[in-house]
Amino acid sequence: MSTQARGLNNFISDLRNSKSKLEESNRVEVELAKIRKKFNPGDAKLAADGSNPSLSSYQRKKYVWKLVYIHVLGYDVDFGHAEVLALVRSKKYSEKVVGYVALSLLLRGSDPIMITVIDTMKSDLTTAPGNVGKNSKGGVKNDATQCLALCSLANISGLELIQAMHVEVQHILVSKASTDQVKKKSALCLLRLTRTSPNLISGREFAPHIGQLLQETHLGVLTSVMSLLNGLALQQTDDYEILIPHVVHILSLLVMKKACEKEYRYYNTPSPWLQIKLLKFLQYYPNAVESHDIGMAASGNEHVNQLINVVSKILMETDVSNSINKSNADHAILFEAVDLIVAWGTTCPVSLREGAMKLLGKFISVREPNIRYLGLMTMAKLAQIEGSVEGAKKHQATVLVSLKDADISVRRRALDLLFVICDTDNAERIVDELVAHLVVADASIREEMVLKIAILAEKYATDLRWYVDTILKLISISGDYVSDPVWHRVVQIVTNHPQGDLQGYAAATLFVAATPQRCHE
Numbered sequence: 001m002s003t004q005a006r007g008l009n010n011f012i013s014d015l016r017n018s019k020s021k022l023e024e025s026n027r028v029e030v031e032l033a034k035i036r037k038k039f040n041p042g043d044a045k046l047a048a049d050g051s052n053p054s055l056s057s058y059q060r061k062k063y064v065w066k067l068v069y070i071h072v073l074g075y076d077v078d079f080g081h082a083e084v085l086a087l088v089r090s091k092k093y094s095e096k097v098v099g100y101v102a103l104s105l106l107l108r109g110s111d112p113i114m115i116t117v118i119d120t121m122k123s124d125l126t127t128a129p130g131n132v133g134k135n136s137k138g139g140v141k142n143d144a145t146q147c148l149a150l151c152s153l154a155n156i157s158g159l160e161l162i163q164a165m166h167v168e169v170q171h172i173l174v175s176k177a178s179t180d181q182v183k184k185k186s187a188l189c190l191l192r193l194t195r196t197s198p199n200l201i202s203g204r205e206f207a208p209h210i211g212q213l214l215q216e217t218h219l220g221v222l223t224s225v226m227s228l229l230n231g232l233a234l235q236q237t238d239d240y241e242i243l244i245p246h247v248v249h250i251l252s253l254l255v256m257k258k259a260c261e262k263e264y265r266y267y268n269t270p271s272p273w274l275q276i277k278l279l280k281f282l283q284y285y286p287n288a289v290e291s292h293d294i295g296m297a298a299s300g301n302e303h304v305n306q307l308i309n310v311v312s313k314i315l316m317e318t319d320v321s322n323s324i325n326k327s328n329a330d331h332a333i334l335f336e337a338v339d340l341i342v343a344w345g346t347t348c349p350v351s352l353r354e355g356a357m358k359l360l361g362k363f364i365s366v367r368e369p370n371i372r373y374l375g376l377m378t379m380a381k382l383a384q385i386e387g388s389v390e391g392a393k394k395h396q397a398t399v400l401v402s403l404k405d406a407d408i409s410v411r412r413r414a415l416d417l418l419f420v421i422c423d424t425d426n427a428e429r430i431v432d433e434l435v436a437h438l439v440v441a442d443a444s445i446r447e448e449m450v451l452k453i454a455i456l457a458e459k460y461a462t463d464l465r466w467y468v469d470t471i472l473k474l475i476s477i478s479g480d481y482v483s484d485p486v487w488h489r490v491v492q493i494v495t496n497h498p499q500g501d502l503q504g505y506a507a508a509t510l511f512v513a514a515t516p517q518r519c520h521e
Contacts, residue, residue, distance in 0.1 A: 007062050007066075008062050008065050008066055008069070011031060011066055011069075012069060014027055015027060015028070015073070024073075025075075028070055028073070028075055031066060031070070032070065032075075032077075035063045035066060035067065035080065036079055036080075038052070038055065038059070038063055039051075039052055039055075039063070039079065039080055039082075039083055040052065040079075041054075046082075047086075049082055049085060049086060049089075049116070050081075050082030051082040051083050051085070051086040052083070055083070057090075057092065057094075057095060060083055060086065060087060060095070061087065061094070061095060061098045063080070063083065064080065064083055064084055064087060064098055064099070064102050065098060065102075067080050067102065067106065068101060068102050068105055068106065071105055071106055072105070077106055080106070081106065081107060081111075081113050082113075084099055084102040084103055084106060084107070085099070085103070085113065085116060085117050085120075086099070087099025087102070088100060088103055088117055088120055088121075089117070089120050093144065093145065096124075096145060096148060097148065100148040100149065100151070100152040103117070103152050103156070104151065104152045104155040104156060105155075107156065108156065108158065109156045109157055109158015109159065109160065109161050109162075110158050110159075110160075111158075114156070114158060114160065114161060115160065118160075118161065118164050118165065121149050121152070121153060121161075121165065122164075122165060122168055124145045124146060124148070124149040125146055125149045125150065125153075125165065125168045125169070125172060126168060126171075126172075127145060127146060143179050143181060143182060146172065146178075146182050146185070147181060147182060147185045150169070150172075150182070150185040150186055150189040151185060151189070153165060153169070153189055153193075154188065154189040154192040154193070157192055157193060157196045159196070159197060162193050162196060162197045162200065163197075166190070166193050166197075166200055166201075169186050169189055169190050169193065170190065170201070170206070170209075172186045173186040173187055173190060173209075173213070174209045174212065174213070180216075180218045180220060180221050183213070183216075183218075183221045183224070183225075184220050184221055184223075184224040185224075187213075187221070187224040187225050187227065187228045188224050188227060188228070190228055191227055191228045191231045194228075194231055194232060194235070195231060198235055199235060199236070201232065202239075203232060203235075203236035203238075203239025203240055204239050206232070207239055207240050207242055207243060210225065210228075210229055210232075210240070210243060211242070211243055211246055213225045214229075214243065214246040214247070214250065215246070219260065219261060219264045219271050219274060220264070222250060222274055223271070223273055223274045223277065226247075226274060226277035226278060226281065227277060229243065229281060230277060230280055230281050233281060233284050234284070237284050237285070241285055243281075244282065244285060244288055244303065245303045247278050247281050247282060248282075248303045248306055248307045248310070249303075249306075250274070250278060251275065251278045251279070251282075251307070251310050252306050252307075252309075252310050254270045254271060254274065254275055254278075255270075255275065255310045255313055255314060256309070256310060256313065258270050266325070266326075266329050267321075267323055267325050267326035267329060268326070269326060269329045269330055269333070272329040272330070272332060272333055275333050275336075276332055276333060276336050279333070279336035279337055279339070279340050280336060282307070282340055282343075283336075283339055283340050283343040286343045286344055286345060286347070287347060288304070288307070288344070289304050289307065289308065289344055289347055289348060289349075290347040308349060308352065311337050311340065311341065311352060312351075312352065312355070314333060314334060314337040315334070315337065315338075315352070315355045315356060315359055316355070318330050318331065318333070318334040318359070327371075331363075331371060331374070334359070335374050335378055337356075338356045338359075338360065338378050338382065339378065339381070341353060341356050341382070342378070342381045342382050342385065345385050345386075346385060346386050346387070348385075350387070353382065353385065353387075353388055353391075354391060356382060357379070357382055357383075357388060357391035357392060358391070360375045360378055360379040360382065360395075361379075361391075361394065361395040361398070363375035364376050364379065364395060364398055364399065364402060365398050369405070369407045369410055372402060372405075372410055373407070373409055373410050373413055376399065376402060376410065376413035376414055376416070376417050377413045377416070377417075379392055379395070379417055380413065380416045380417040380420050383417065383420045383421055384420055389420070389421055389423070392417070392420070392421045393421050393425075393426065396418075396421060396426060396430070399414050399417050399418055399421075400414075400418070400430075400433055402414035403415065403418070403433070403434075403437055404437065408442060408444060408445060411441075411442075411445060412445060412448070415434075415445070415448065415449060415452065418430050418434070419452050419455075419456065422456050422460060423460060424460045424462060427456055427457075427459075427460035427461070427462075428462075428466065430456065431453055431456050431457050431460075431470060434449060434452070434453050434456075435453060435470065435473050435474070435477070437449075438450070438453070438474070438477050438478055439477055446478050446481045447481045449478075450474055450478055450481045450482055450483075450486070451483070451486070453470065453474060454470075454471060454474065454482075454486045454489075457470040457471065458489065458493075464493065464494075464497065464502050465502065465505050467490075467493070468490060468494065468502075468505070468506050468509060469509065471486065471490045472509060474486070490506075494506045
């Protein structure tokens with residue numbers, strides 16, 4: 001590389017040795033002027049596409065690389081597009097590489113000049129990879145050329161390019177002649193295209209093709225296809241429900257049988273990235289386990305039972321490891337499995353919900369703040385499912401300790417969880433603890449705490465005098481964070497209860513609160 005692009009290396013060295021931003025900028029301007037003159041000399045005749053035919057392959061690549069580097073540094077590059085397209089159209093692989101890299105960085109899909117390169121990209125995409133053996137250099141280059149075109153298309157993704165080429169990308173993805181590398185690239189490229197132009201693909205027509213791809217044995221292809229499937233299912237959820245059995249089968253192979261090549265194991269965990277994508281897909285279908293029916297008649301129950309066994313095994317076998325990397329991978333899978341249980345809601349077997357709650361109770365007491373944060377957040381979700389709040393209330397003392405954590409994000413999640421598990425049985429203790437903590441709480445969390453305390457005090461108050469006392473404490477401790485609706489509500493409740501001694505109690509309490517010289521207005 002150094003002998004082939006000595007001029008490029010010298011230019012980069014000059015920029016790195018610049019002693020100031022002004023010196024660098026001046027050097028860049030000089031180089032841009034030089035390149036512009038090389039591309040468009042006044043005495044030379046340009047080709048029909050606007051490129052300079054007198055430039056050698058080495059010169060064209062060198063100057064385009066310089067433009068790419070200048071662009072990466074943040075300088076505007078508004079010329080040289082014809083030379084970039086000339087490299088893309090070249091039959092030489094070494095020139096195509098430079099052309100496609102520059103095309104992805106220097107041009108946009110909306111540029112009018114992009115129309116002229118569509119035929120070339122189509123040709124590169126549809127070139128059969130052929131025999132990719134060691135002695136078949138052409139086959140390797142054809143395969144790599146397809147990947148170059150797919151990467152460039154994904155990065156540019158203009159609407160005209162998408163409309164012109166999305167069919168070819170789908171064709172490559174489902175073609176049996178495509179290599180594993182091309183299938184991975186095409187799946188991710190198609191995902192990018194569908195994000196730019198939603199509803200580009202008909203789910204009913206494309207779902208069977210995805211089903212065929214999910215029978216691949218290459219885990220890299222499966223991971224890329226699952227990324228695509230999750231993106232498509234997010235747009236047209238119902239159309240891809242028929243793929244649930246395929247997804248469950250793959251997940252079962254990874255979790256139950258540990259069927260995974262060595263290169264896809266991460267600290268002995270079988271392809272955690274693929275497991276996470278599979279679990280995310282299943283979360284789109286909260287009714288999948290309802291009445292043990294996935295919608296495939298008698299065989300549906302087999303997949304449901306298989307899925308329940310998989311989730312149970314994830315809950316039972318996940319534990320804190322001595323290796324941080326392994327723990328991170330295992331916990332990522334675990335929390336996705338718990339999110340799946342949350343998505344199932346009341347249709348989930350009670351044993352799974354109880355097991356998840358017990359496990360989360362273990363995680364919210366560990367020292368690692370990231371795990372504690374995720375545990376508190378996930379427990380708050382799980383506690384909102386009917387019949388699960390009692391399990392969360394068993395960990396109330398641990399949650400109150402987390403309310404005093406040094407990490408503000410952990411304190412916020414603890415506050416959210418306390419808000420969820422609060423009821424008439426524990427309201428007074430939780431509210432009193434929150435009020436006591438309000439004295440030392442950060443300003444960034446005080447407003448949220450005041451609002452939630454006011455809501456809980458009103459909702460679960462068994463004694464209105466306690467409610468009045470609580471709101472007055474809020475005003476005295478953090479009066480600046482008490483909004484008008486909060487104390488307006490107190491006035492409304494007191495005036496609407498003339499019976500008993502509430503009004504007299506409120507008046508006497510307010511008088512005492514207003515007696516000190518330093519009281520909130």
